[in-house]
Structure formats: structure tokens, C-alpha cells
Amino acid sequence: MVPSFLPSLPQMQPFLPSELLLIFKWVAAAGNDFQARSRVKHRTANVYGRQARERVLEEEASEMAEATPSFKIFPGQAFPLGASEVDNGINFAIFSQHATAVTLCLSLPQRGELDMLAGGMIEFSLDPNLNKTGDIWHICIEDLPRSNVLYGYRIDGPKDWDKGHRFDSNNILIDPYAKLVEGRRNFGDAKHKLSKFLGTYDFDSLPFDWGEDYKLPNIPERDLVVYEMNVRAFTADESSCLDQDIRGTYAGLIEKIPHLLELGINAVELLPVFEFDEFEFQRRPNPRDHMINTWGYSTINFFAPMSRYGSGGGGAVSASREFKEMVKALHGAGIEVILDVVYNHTNEADDKHPYTTSFRGIDNKVVYYMVDLNNEGQLLNFSGCGNTFNCNHPVVMELILDSLRNWVVEYHIDGFRFDLASVLCRGTDGSPLGAPPLIRAIAKDATLSRCKIIAEPWDCGGLYLVGSFPNWDRWAEWNGKYRDDLRRFIKGDPGMKGAFATRVSGSADLYRKNKRKPYHSVNFVIAHDGFTLRDLVSYNFKHNEANGEGGNDGSNDNFSWNCGFEGETDNVDIIALRFRQMKNFHLALMGVPMMLMGDEYGHTRYGNNNSYGHDTALNNFRWQQLNARKSDHFRFFSEVIHYRQKHRVFSHENFLDRSDVTWHEDNWDNPDSKFLAFTLHDKGGGEIYLAFNAHDFFVKVSIPPAPPKRRWFRVVDTNLASPDDFVGEGVPGIGSTYNVAPYSSILLEAK
Structure with missing residues (x-):
């Protein structure tokens, strides 16, 4: 049962004489079970009017003493x-190097009408x-319920702001190691909206049943x-x-797994799911x-x-x-789960x-946050969010490692993408x-x-480590x-052909030098x-x-590049060019x-490039738009993904050499050249020819001879309307030349 103070913790009020009488009776009844050095306070929530509360407390004082x-x-x-x-109860332990006083605060499950103090904290x-x-700091309490207990800490310590301390014993703080957190119930x-958050635990529930046939997907990184x-x-x-009750939830995502399978992806990277x-x-x-x-980058x-x-x-x-x-x-659907994790800062602002909800009040200085002791102990800000988590402090490092291990062991997570790594x-x-x-x-x-x-290898302090x-x-x-070079080439910036070639062939310039592999580059445009x-x-x-x-x-x-008009338009030529460019990027x-998410149908945020705070259609997946474009835009995206997975x-596994790729190019140094063609060779015998034209005019290109006993089939031409833009079995009859349309790309397969 949920304690009645949820979804918000009330402010503590001064005790009335009648309340003190009740507490004295309760302490007298229970005191023999406490150690002499332990001090217990049970404060009352301001959930009733003073007169009504006093009257009820007086009437029920004797019953409460027995029921508490x-x-x-x-x-x-x-x-x-x-x-x-x-063995002897529930143990609580919390680290604070500079604290001078620590108080554990508990709220127990309700006990019916007799629990007139429900909402207060012991x-x-x-x-x-x-x-x-x-x-x-640690304490063990016997006979506590094994679940439905909410807990936090009051912590006091030095008040030296200029030395980086931020102690305030008025705050009830979340345990950094709380495995579960309770707050308001509905997003x-x-x-x-002003509700508090507290830790909780659950030692009553049976272990989760992963199933006898359950297994991890274990997808190789390269795939x-x-x-x-x-x-x-x-x-x-x-x-x-x-x-209604499963929209926007974990259960809702389960219902839409068939869409993910139809699209063809094999890993989801979830925006933050930490509380x-x-x-x-x-x-x-x-x-x-x-x-x-709505994005959750504020842990x-x-x-x-x-x-x-x-x-x-x-x-x-x-x-x-x-x-x-x-x-x-x-x-079960063969899809891995990667979490976007935010260890670079927390919700506690500047x-x-x-x-203050947790770390700031537990031990701000040195331990949990980076502080500038040369500037009155102000927080350093390399995250752009007002604070920077002190990740390489030994205590914080172990906290992060314990957190990651918990997600792997308890929740079977397959990987992590580290925000502002x-x-x-x-x-x-x-x-x-x-x-x-770390x-x-x-x-x-x-x-x-x-x-x-996976690292996002930059931060807001200028440490760019791509x-x-x-x-x-x-x-x-x-x-x-990869993102920047592809964007610039596809939209037709001059002098980008060499960079484009380097990116699509594996970014050896970035990763070969430090003995990494092509699959250590997660390639994206969006x-x-x-x-x-x-x-x-x-x-x-x-x-x-x-x-x-x-x-x-x-x-x-x-x-x-807006393709000639800023924003929404009814111009059919501009609309066609935009969808052609989207297909070029995808290919x-x-x-x-x-x-x-949403690029498979062409989701728009109407030019908002920082929509983190809009819990609206601006961010929501629009299923009616997906259904409207199932036969064209979505079809192309899905077919390309499935085709890519079938062709290794x-x-x-390794960076390309001359036996892996042939560049059909002798004009590398011309900054005005915006056309690139190349053939990828599969050592198993398959060959794929690709050409990308970022000019605003047709380019008539010579097609290289197909391998012996094979001929070229056209699989992709982004200039053609659906369904001709992607033909999986291929269209035969490709001659020695091909006219590649402006702002379009083609893919040929030798069969």
C-alpha cells in the first residue's frame, strides 16, 4: 500500500501539546527496544486542520501507542x-566524508485508520x-517491513560555502544507492509537480522470471x-x-516491437530511463x-x-x-537494449x-561535484547544465561502476551510450x-x-575527443x-568529396591510428x-x-539546407527534393x-533543434503519419536496412584496403566536384556499386564492367518514385553508362 504522503511530502510543522503527549506515550511504550544512543522522532504531517488533528490525536492517543x-x-x-x-533486519549505509550529523528518515506503510500520523517520518x-x-554512516533496524518503506536522509555539516560545502539538514535527501525511487505516480x-522523491526497496517480490528459453541477443558490434x-x-x-494507461510506457513500447522488426533495426538506444x-x-x-x-537528461x-x-x-x-x-x-525479438546514461551531471542545477535532492546535500565538496576553490567554491560547469559530476573521484567512480553493474545484472542491459563522455x-x-x-x-x-x-566524445567545456x-x-x-561531413557533402558544399569518401569507408583517419576497428565508429546523420x-x-x-x-x-x-524554401511548403518539387535528400542520407x-525515431516517416519538429522540454506532438511519434507513408518513405527506409543486413x-571487421574498394575517381582535388562513385568488393564474390551526385545537374557516369558471368542490376535510385526507388531483386538492363539525377544516389548489385 502506498504511504499517504505520496505524491508529495508535507512540510514539517511545530508540535502541538496534544501531539507531544502522544509522542511521549509512544516513546515510553517503545523505548525499551531502542539502543540508548539512538534518538527517535516521529513528526506529524500537516494534512489536517490543526483543530481536527488535535481532536483526533487526543481521542486515539492510546490506540496509536499500541499500534505504532x-x-x-x-x-x-x-x-x-x-x-x-x-540477518537481523534492514541495513542502511551512506557515504559522506564531511558530514557532522546524519539522520535516517523513514515512512512506513499505512496501517489503516489508526495511522493518524501517516505522512510523517520516523x-x-x-x-x-x-x-x-x-x-x-550506517544503521540496522529490525522488524521493518520488507517493502513499501520510503526512506531518505537529513545530513548536516560545515556551512563553509566558499569551501564548497552545501549542507542543509532541512532537506530530506535521496540515497545515491537507492535501487528504487518513489515520487509522483503519473508522468x-x-x-x-512539487512532489518530493525518496528511495524505497523491495525484498518481498519474487525474482523476475526471465524464462527458460531466454537468451541475450549478443549481436556482434559490426552488425x-x-x-x-x-x-x-x-x-x-x-x-x-x-x-490510455500504457501510452508512453515500457508496456507501450512492447506493443510496438512489431514496428521495430518491420523497420529492421536490431538495437534500441533509449534516451535516459534513470529516474x-x-x-x-x-x-x-x-x-x-x-x-x-521529456528527454530525461537530468538524473x-x-x-x-x-x-x-x-x-x-x-x-x-x-x-x-x-x-x-x-x-x-x-x-525475445532479437533486439538489444542500449541505455543513454548521464553521469556527467545531475538534476541539482547550479x-x-x-x-537539492541528493548529492549536493550529502557531500558537495570534492566528492560528488567539481568545485572551483579559487572562486568561492562555485561549481565547475563542463556539462552546460550548471554542475559537473566528479567522475574520477574514487567514491564517485565506484558509484558509477556499481550503477552500471546493477543495470547489467538486474536488468540485463546490453550496452551504454555515455552522454558528454x-x-x-x-x-x-x-x-x-x-x-x-573511470x-x-x-x-x-x-x-x-x-x-x-559508446562515448559521446565531447563536452561543453571544449574537450573534443572524436x-x-x-x-x-x-x-x-x-x-x-561522420555526421558533419555527410551533411555537408549531400547538401552540395564544395570540397567535401574526400571527407565523404573517408567517412563512408570507415573513418580510418580517426580510428586506425589507435588500434580500433571500423565498428568502433557509430555513424549517424541525425x-x-x-x-x-x-x-x-x-x-x-x-x-x-x-x-x-x-x-x-x-x-x-x-x-x-532547406531545398529552396524555409519550412513547410506545398511546392511539390521542393517536397520531392526533400524526400530525395532524406533517402540519400539514409543510403x-x-x-x-x-x-x-521518427525519421522513418519524416518526423518534423518545425525547425526546433532543441526540443527537450516539449511533451507534445513536437516530440511524439506520429503513428498516423507513419501509416500514411508506409508505401513510400517508410518502405524505402525499411528495405535499405534489411538489404544492408543481408550484405556484409x-x-x-577491418579497415578497407585496395581489395575491398575501388574508387572510380580521378578528380579528388577539384573542390567543385560533388560526385563520387565507388565499388565495394565482398571477398565472397559479391560487388556493390554506389554513386552519389550532390550537383544540381545530371551526371552521366561510366559504369565499370561487372565481374565475369555477372551483370549489374539496379537496386536503388533515389530519384525514382516508390516503389521503383528500391527494388530488392534488382532491375536488369544496366548499360555501360547511367544518368544520375541531381541530388540523388544509386546502388547497383552484380548478380
């Missing part, structure tokens, strides 16, 4: 951190002489086709035709106070699945189980507008490290050895240069931030006015490709 549980208290143990079940003050080992429930997606936005729209507060922008007046965080806790992505408002325990059901279903390459003072301990530890960790580990990210032969990277694929070919400029920041947010370097995704020539 008593506990046996033990010093507890330092490990494991978090809440754990031990508080246990920890004695540093008994309940502390080194820098870890975007504005009635409870991945990644689909970046947002759990909520995927099915939140009414057009998903799902029941976050979607109402973080609405806690104070600011230009963004109309926004709801509250690194262990707990986002509870409001569970269906039916079931809360943390239910959401955790539903998350496992989703992973199991995706794995020092100007602090929002260059932050993880900085020392405790913010300086770049040549061999970051990056090495992740690469060498036994539990994580089967996982894909191609040079410390890797220990394990780390892959989002290849930002990701969650920036333009969608349709907007990339529809807008020259960002249009972020709806974000409330005067258009100052979002990147200005989009390398986009040029080779190696390990990643696409964005598109993914290589």
Missing part, C-alpha cells in the same frame, strides 16, 4: 551501500561513535543497426491506438517554466528506472518489473538556483586526463565485459565528424538533439522560439549506422 511499531536498533554495517536485507539519528565506519501530473528512441514519446501520442524530474523547470519562475523535461538517481514510465501509475516496484518485461520482450575524462579539478581511471575501469570491468560501451577518446580497445564513439532528418532538409535556421530562451539555445552549426549510412560488404 517498535524496533530494535543495531549499529549496522558499512557495506553494501544503500538499503540491504541482512527519524533515527546516527551516533558517529556507533554508526560510522570511516566515512560511511506530467501537474497537481503534484548493429541502432535506433535512438524515447520511451515516452514513442507511444504517448493518441495515434498509437494503445490503451528524473520532468517538472524541474517549473520549480521557480524562469523562461523555461512552461517546459516539461536524480543512477540505479532506479524511471518510475513514471511504468503503466497505470503503479510506482517504482511495478515500473521496475515492467522495465524487465520490456527488456525480455525486446531480447549554485544560483540550487535544487569527455566529462568522464576530467580529473577532480576539471583538467583533462590522458588515462582516465574510462579504464569501465573497459576492464568483468561484469561489463559483454556490453557495448577519434582520440581513451579506449583500451573497447570504447566505441559517436562519430560527430540524433535526438539537433534537427530531425526532415528538418535537416527543410530549414536553414533553427526555430526554437517555443523554448522560451529567445532562440539562444540549440546549436547554430546544423549544416542543413549513405554505412558501418554501424544509427537513426533517430557494408560492415567490415
Whole structure:
């Protein structure tokens, strides 16, 4: 049963005389079971009017004294951190190097009408002489319920702001090691937008049944086709035709797995699913106070699945189980699950507008955040979000490793994409490290050895590490240069042919030098931030006015082209050119490709390239638009993906040499040349010819002779209307030349 103070914790009020009388009676009844050094407070929620509350408390005082549980208290143990079940009860342990006082706060399950104090917190003050080992505070409590208990900590310490301390014992803080977090029950429930968050645990439920026939997909890295997606936005729209209570949930995603299979991808990369507060922008007046965080890049806790992505408002325990059901279903379909994880910063903002929920109040200085002691202890900001997590501090490093292991062991996750991963390459003072301990530890960790580990190899402090990210032969990277070079070539920028050739052939210039493989480059043109694929070919400029920041947010370097008109248009020629360009981009995704949810039907955000705060159709997958384009745009995208997976020539174990590719080009140095053709050779005998024309005129190209006893078949011509733009079995009759249309591409297969 859910404690009645959810979805919000009330403010603590001064005790009335009648309340004190009740508490004295309760303590007298229970005191023999407490250690002498433990101090217990049970404070009352301000959920009734004072007169009504006083009257009820007086009438029920004797009954409450009998009904309130008593506990046996033990010093507890330092490990494991978090809440754990031990032989003599529930053990709580938390690290704080600089704390001078720690108080454990508990809220128990309701006990019917007698629980007139429901909504308050029982508080246990920890004695540093008994309940502390080194820098870890701990306590064990016997006879606590094994589930449905909410808990947090009050922590006090030095008030030296200029030395980096941010202690405030008025805050009840979330345990960094809480495996589950409770808050409001339904995503975007504005009635409870100021609700608090607390940790919880569940030692009652049976272990999750993964099934006798269950197995991990274990897809080789070179064969991945990644689909970046947002759990909520995927099915939140009414057009998903799902029941209301499962739209925007883990269960909703399960229902749409057939779409993923039809599309042909074999890995989903989920935007953050760690617990976050979607109402973080609405806690104070600011230009963004109309926004709801729908992307989730603002972590509250690194262990707990986002509870409001569970269906039916079931809360943390239910959401955790539903998350496992989703992973199991995706794995059953042969689809891996990669999580986009945010360890570079948290939700606690900057020092100007602090929002303390956990780390800041537990031990801000040195341990959890990077601070500038030369600037009055202000937080360093390499994340662009007001704070920077101190990832290479030994305690924080172990927290991150424990978090990752938890997701692999408990939830069977297949890999991780690390947001702004260059932050993880900085020392405790913010300086770049040549061999970051955390990056090495992740690469060498036994539990994580089967996982894909992918870096976004830059941060907001200018540490750009594309191609040079410390890797220990394990780390892959989002290849930002692939994105930029393809965008510039396909739209017709001069002098980009050589860079385009380098990218589509594996980016050897970036990865061969440090002994990595072509599949360590995750190749993409579009990701969650920036333009969608349709907007990339529809807008020259960002249009972020709806974000409330005067258009100052979002990147200005989009390398986009609107094809002759800014925004939506009824011009059929411009519309046709835009869809042709989208197909060109899709065909040029080779190696390990990643696409964005919605690009398969041409989703538009109307030029907003930073739509993180819009829980609307701006971000939601529009299923009616998908259905309208099933026969043309979606068909092309799906067919290309399936074709790529059937032909290993598109993914290589090693970098290409002369036996792998023939470049039909003798004009590399001409910056005005925007045409490139090449043949990929499969050592098994297959050959694929591709040509990309970024000119605004036709190019008549000479087709090389087909291999002996074979002839060329046309599979793709992006200039042709559906279904002729992709013909899987191929169209014969290709002569010695081919007229490649302006802004189009072709693919021929030798059969």
C-alpha cells in the first residue's frame, strides 16, 4: 500500500501539546527496544486542520501507542551501500566524508485508520561513535517491513560555502544507492509537480522470471543497426491506438516491437530511463517554466528506472518489473537494449538556483561535484547544465561502476551510450586526463565485459575527443565528424568529396591510428538533439522560439539546407527534393549506422533543434503519419536496412584496403566536384556499386564492367518514385553508362 504522503511530502510543522503527549506515550511504550544512543522522532504531517488533528490525536492517543511499531536498533554495517536485507533486519549505509550529523528518515506503510500520523517520518539519528565506519554512516533496524518503506536522509555539516560545502539538514535527501525511487505516480501530473522523491526497496517480490528459453541477443558490434528512441514519446501520442494507461510506457513500447522488426533495426538506444524530474523547470519562475523535461537528461538517481514510465501509475516496484518485461520482450525479438546514461551531471542545477535532492546535500565538496576553490567554491560547469559530476573521484567512480553493474545484472542491459563522455575524462579539478581511471575501469570491468560501451566524445567545456577518446580497445564513439561531413557533402558544399569518401569507408583517419576497428565508429546523420532528418532538409535556421530562451539555445552549426524554401511548403518539387535528400542520407549510412525515431516517416519538429522540454506532438511519434507513408518513405527506409543486413560488404571487421574498394575517381582535388562513385568488393564474390551526385545537374557516369558471368542490376535510385526507388531483386538492363539525377544516389548489385 502506498504511504499517504505520496505524491508529495508535507512540510514539517511545530508540535502541538496534544501531539507531544502522544509522542511521549509512544516513546515510553517503545523505548525499551531502542539502543540508548539512538534518538527517535516521529513528526506529524500537516494534512489536517490543526483543530481536527488535535481532536483526533487526543481521542486515539492510546490506540496509536499500541499500534505504532517498535524496533530494535543495531549499529549496522558499512557495506553494501544503500538499503540491504541482512540477518537481523534492514541495513542502511551512506557515504559522506564531511558530514557532522546524519539522520535516517523513514515512512512506513499505512496501517489503516489508526495511522493518524501517516505522512510523517520516523527519524533515527546516527551516533558517529556507533554508526560510522570511516566515512560511511550506517544503521540496522529490525522488524521493518520488507517493502513499501520510503526512506531518505537529513545530513548536516560545515556551512563553509566558499569551501564548497552545501549542507542543509532541512532537506530530506535521496540515497545515491537507492535501487528504487518513489515520487509522483503519473508522468506530467501537474497537481503534484512539487512532489518530493525518496528511495524505497523491495525484498518481498519474487525474482523476475526471465524464462527458460531466454537468451541475450549478443549481436556482434559490426552488425548493429541502432535506433535512438524515447520511451515516452514513442507511444504517448493518441495515434498509437494503445490503451490510455500504457501510452508512453515500457508496456507501450512492447506493443510496438512489431514496428521495430518491420523497420529492421536490431538495437534500441533509449534516451535516459534513470529516474528524473520532468517538472524541474517549473520549480521557480524562469523562461523555461512552461517546459516539461521529456528527454530525461537530468538524473536524480543512477540505479532506479524511471518510475513514471511504468503503466497505470503503479510506482517504482511495478515500473521496475515492467522495465524487465520490456527488456525480455525486446531480447525475445532479437533486439538489444542500449541505455543513454548521464553521469556527467545531475538534476541539482547550479549554485544560483540550487535544487537539492541528493548529492549536493550529502557531500558537495570534492566528492560528488567539481568545485572551483579559487572562486568561492562555485561549481565547475563542463556539462552546460550548471554542475559537473566528479567522475574520477574514487567514491564517485565506484558509484558509477556499481550503477552500471546493477543495470547489467538486474536488468540485463546490453550496452551504454555515455552522454558528454569527455566529462568522464576530467580529473577532480576539471583538467583533462590522458588515462582516465573511470574510462579504464569501465573497459576492464568483468561484469561489463559483454556490453557495448559508446562515448559521446565531447563536452561543453571544449574537450573534443572524436577519434582520440581513451579506449583500451573497447570504447566505441559517436562519430560527430561522420555526421558533419555527410551533411555537408549531400547538401552540395564544395570540397567535401574526400571527407565523404573517408567517412563512408570507415573513418580510418580517426580510428586506425589507435588500434580500433571500423565498428568502433557509430555513424549517424541525425540524433535526438539537433534537427530531425526532415528538418535537416527543410530549414536553414533553427526555430526554437517555443523554448522560451529567445532562440539562444540549440546549436547554430546544423549544416542543413532547406531545398529552396524555409519550412513547410506545398511546392511539390521542393517536397520531392526533400524526400530525395532524406533517402540519400539514409543510403549513405554505412558501418554501424544509427537513426533517430521518427525519421522513418519524416518526423518534423518545425525547425526546433532543441526540443527537450516539449511533451507534445513536437516530440511524439506520429503513428498516423507513419501509416500514411508506409508505401513510400517508410518502405524505402525499411528495405535499405534489411538489404544492408543481408550484405556484409557494408560492415567490415577491418579497415578497407585496395581489395575491398575501388574508387572510380580521378578528380579528388577539384573542390567543385560533388560526385563520387565507388565499388565495394565482398571477398565472397559479391560487388556493390554506389554513386552519389550532390550537383544540381545530371551526371552521366561510366559504369565499370561487372565481374565475369555477372551483370549489374539496379537496386536503388533515389530519384525514382516508390516503389521503383528500391527494388530488392534488382532491375536488369544496366548499360555501360547511367544518368544520375541531381541530388540523388544509386546502388547497383552484380548478380
